[in-house]
Amino acid sequence: MGRVVLVTGAGRQLTARFIRRVQRDGDIDRLIAVDVQPPAHQLGSAEFIAADIRQPAIGRLLAEHHVDTVVHMDVNGTPIGPRGSRTSVKETNVIGTMQLLGACQKAPSVRRLVVKSSTNVYGSAPRDPAVFVESTVAKALPSGGFAKDAVEVEGYVRGFARRRPDVSVTVLRFANILGPTADTPLAEYFKLPVLPTVFGYDPRLQFVHEDDAVEVLALASGEPRRGSYSAGTFNIAGGGVLLLSQCARRLGRPTAPMLLPAIRWAGSALRAVGVTDFSPEQIRLLTHGRVVRTSQMREMLGFTPMFTTAEAFGDFAGSQPPGLLPPRTLAGAVDRLQEAVRHG
Amino acid sequence: MADAKVIPFDDDRRGAGGRTSGRAGRPAARRRARERGDGGLAPVGEVPGAAEGPGAPTGPETAEGATGGGTASAGTPGSSGEPPVLDRLLGEGWDARTARGLSFLRRRLTGEYEVDDFGYDAELTDAVLMSLVRPLYEKYFRVEVRGVENIPADGGALVVANHSGTLPWDGLMLQVAVHDHHPAERTLRLLAADLVFMLPVVNELARKAGHTLACAEDAERLLERGEVVGVMPEGFKGIGKPFSERYKLQRFGRGGFVSTALKAGAPIVPCSIVGAEEIYPMIGNSRTLARLLGFPYFPITPTFPLLGPLGAIPLPTKWTIQFGEPIPTDGYPQEAADDPMLMFNLTDQVRETIQHTLYKLLVQRRSVFF
Numbered sequence: 001m002g003r004v005v006l007v008t009g010a011g012r013q014l015t016a017r018f019i020r021r022v023q024r025d026g027d028i029d030r031l032i033a034v035d036v037q038p039p040a041h042q043l044g045s046a047e048f049i050a051a052d053i054r055q056p057a058i059g060r061l062l063a064e065h066h067v068d069t070v071v072h073m074d075v076n077g078t079p080i081g082p083r084g085s086r087t088s089v090k091e092t093n094v095i096g097t098m099q100l101l102g103a104c105q106k107a108p109s110v111r112r113l114v115v116k117s118s119t120n121v122y123g124s125a126p127r128d129p130a131v132f133v134e135s136t137v138a139k140a141l142p143s144g145g146f147a148k149d150a151v152e153v154e155g156y157v158r159g160f161a162r163r164r165p166d167v168s169v170t171v172l173r174f175a176n177i178l179g180p181t182a183d184t185p186l187a188e189y190f191k192l193p194v195l196p197t198v199f200g201y202d203p204r205l206q207f208v209h210e211d212d213a214v215e216v217l218a219l220a221s222g223e224p225r226r227g228s229y230s231a232g233t234f235n236i237a238g239g240g241v242l243l244l245s246q247c248a249r250r251l252g253r254p255t256a257p258m259l260l261p262a263i264r265w266a267g268s269a270l271r272a273v274g275v276t277d278f279s280p281e282q283i284r285l286l287t288h289g290r291v292v293r294t295s296q297m298r299e300m301l302g303f304t305p306m307f308t309t310a311e312a313f314g315d316f317a318g319s320q321p322p323g324l325l326p327p328r329t330l331a332g333a334v335d336r337l338q339e340a341v342r343h344g
Numbered sequence: 345m346a347d348a349k350v351i352p353f354d355d356d357r358r359g360a361g362g363r364t365s366g367r368a369g370r371p372a373a374r375r376r377a378r379e380r381g382d383g384g385l386a387p388v389g390e391v392p393g394a395a396e397g398p399g400a401p402t403g404p405e406t407a408e409g410a411t412g413g414g415t416a417s418a419g420t421p422g423s424s425g426e427p428p429v430l431d432r433l434l435g436e437g438w439d440a441r442t443a444r445g446l447s448f449l450r451r452r453l454t455g456e457y458e459v460d461d462f463g464y465d466a467e468l469t470d471a472v473l474m475s476l477v478r479p480l481y482e483k484y485f486r487v488e489v490r491g492v493e494n495i496p497a498d499g500g501a502l503v504v505a506n507h508s509g510t511l512p513w514d515g516l517m518l519q520v521a522v523h524d525h526h527p528a529e530r531t532l533r534l535l536a537a538d539l540v541f542m543l544p545v546v547n548e549l550a551r552k553a554g555h556t557l558a559c560a561e562d563a564e565r566l567l568e569r570g571e572v573v574g575v576m577p578e579g580f581k582g583i584g585k586p587f588s589e590r591y592k593l594q595r596f597g598r599g600g601f602v603s604t605a606l607k608a609g610a611p612i613v614p615c616s617i618v619g620a621e622e623i624y625p626m627i628g629n630s631r632t633l634a635r636l637l638g639f640p641y642f643p644i645t646p647t648f649p650l651l652g653p654l655g656a657i658p659l660p661t662k663w664t665i666q667f668g669e670p671i672p673t674d675g676y677p678q679e680a681a682d683d684p685m686l687m688f689n690l691t692d693q694v695r696e697t698i699q700h701t702l703y704k705l706l707v708q709r710r711s712v713f714f
Contacts, residue, residue: 200544249455
């Protein structure tokens with residue numbers, strides 16, 4: 001009997017890529033993609049079923065199709081279109097996860113659950129250790145927004161794992177996903193012509209390339225490889241660290257340092273006109289930064305990302321139009337100065 | 345680096361194979377500069393290759409790099425053959441230094457440098473931050489370092505020092521001492537209070553200089569990586585104590601540093617700093633103002649609130665930093681890190697060593713200022 005995989009959040013670009021990726025493996029009998037609205041992206045041969053995971057109907061779906069693997073990717077920080085509201089996203093994150101997990105609990109066929117979470121669960125505070133490990137408990141728990149959703153989602157998942165010990169549960173905490181086609185809030189931020197930064201802070205950031213995100217999801221949703229162990233919670237991030245100032249210079253975009261209260265105000269103003277989603281937790285990230293330890297991912301899960309943080313960022317930067325201060329122009333100017341000094 | 349007087353020393357040392365000691369020794373920075381391209385103009389030719397992160401380098405740039413490298417090899421003998429006016433004005437080897445400076449500028453402008461997980465920017469620390477503090481270290485406090493070789497040449501070690509002086513200048517001086525004088529050119533990674541990471545600008549500089557939050561997780565991780573970690577367990581109790589209690593060690597927290605060192609098997613190097621106590625004689629502490637501003641103490645010195653910002657100028661005391669014999673911690677069994685009696689004993693041993701060395705140094709000291 002082949003495997004039946006159900007994927008939630010099919011309307012998202014990353015989910016669509018994941019669906020296309022796992023089809024290539026060929027060991028999946030049926031692939032069921034679920035979302036409220038029909039997806040805008042290609043899903044290959046996957047069956048799309050319009051269903052709302054906030055409704056109990058999802059349980060019937062699981063039982064009807066004898067689903068054995070559930071990949072829950074409908075945990076998101078931002079609404080899908082410009083018209084979506086934050087409230088409905090929160091509802092999908094929290095209520096949706098509750099319903100889905102309830103349905104999984106009643107479906108005896110489910111053997112494996114993979115949840116896409118975020119390193120947002122650690123929060124960002126000056127009192128936290130510099131590097132988070134999976135077992136770190138954040139000093140200041142996120143007070144709202146997506147980070148709080150992610151904390152609650154993980155709480156439900158832990159409860160589910162207790163009640164169904166026979167199901168292999170994998171929680172993947174992704175660092176900021178970046179790449180040529182990524183549509184995350186941080187990618188939107190880096191597309192601004194001038195990057196507003198917090199004066200006096202240079203946060204450490206970590207990225208994971210979208211290709212690596214898709215790969216690790218595919219790895220976790222399949223049978224674990226020999227010698228690896230996929231149940232548990234894993235930080236997923238590319239190796240190394242980039243400072244925000246480094247990112248801005250590599251992108252060639254000037255920064256506009258602002259005082260913290262000013263940037264909060266500017267953030268809400270930008271958000272109101274819909275330029276970018278400058279949420280409070282993103283401001284916190286851009287103030288204190290966040291770095292996670294990925295040894296669990298490498299040793300237990302047996303996954304080695306193809307892109308380091310710097311390479312993932314380089315790939316993203318390469319796909320962007322040059323900024324106002326392209327690094328190549330600056331390097332050229334320094335070289336000309338060098339020439340002038342040598343001959344003068 | 346622009347100081348023309350140090351150039352002859354510099355050249356001597358380079359010829360002799362580059363050993364340290366001596367006041368002007370900046371071995372780490374120099375070694376790195378040498379690695380980049382032996383003092384010549386080579387760095388410029390090398391950088392375009394390194395700078396290919398954003399926007400894949402195309403024809404013109406690589407071509408420019410190649411011509412840069414070409415003229416570099418042609419230009420060096422030319423400039424050494426004749427004694428041009430610029431050489432006399434700016435000192436010998438000025439062009440090499442300019443080249444190094446410009447390639448540094450280039451890397452900074454394009455963001456092509458690396459920081460570690462803690463945000464430590466080795467290049468910036470060596471080239472800029474250390475040079476900013478060094479005059480204070482060499483000329484102002486005239487720090488005398490003893491026993492720096494007690495820090496092992498490789499592997500993790502925990503330097504435990506006394507803390508004093510109202511503002512944490514002693515930490516910075518300790519960092520310069522290890523950076524400039526350790527024979528193996530080690531860098532000290534200081535553990536700082538959470539207040540440091542809450543203040544804008546300060547937190548940014550602290551992270552770039554390699555400091556991190558004083559918590560067991562960070563300390564363990566650094567020691568595991570084989571770094572030299574510096575800690576001042578007295579914390580605010582030590583730095584914010586009144587002048588009348590100078591050189592009296594305060595309680596060493598809960599001795600968490602000992603269990604961290606034990607877990608990592610890293611030796612503990614006791615360190616005594618004399619001179620920092622007198623830089624801002626704290627004669628009072630305004631608790632009300634401290635509470636209002638959210639600081640652990642608000643110092644009142646003979647000059648501080650009275651002369652405004654001028655009061656922030658420290659007194660030019662003469663400092664001595666003495667590193668003691670390392671106390672090994674690798675002989676204990678695994679579960680020893682949870683044994684409170686052993687923790688207390690070791691903490692006391694470290695504390696006593698530092699206190700006795702302080703008294704010894706104070707007896708030897710001729711005057712506070714000389």
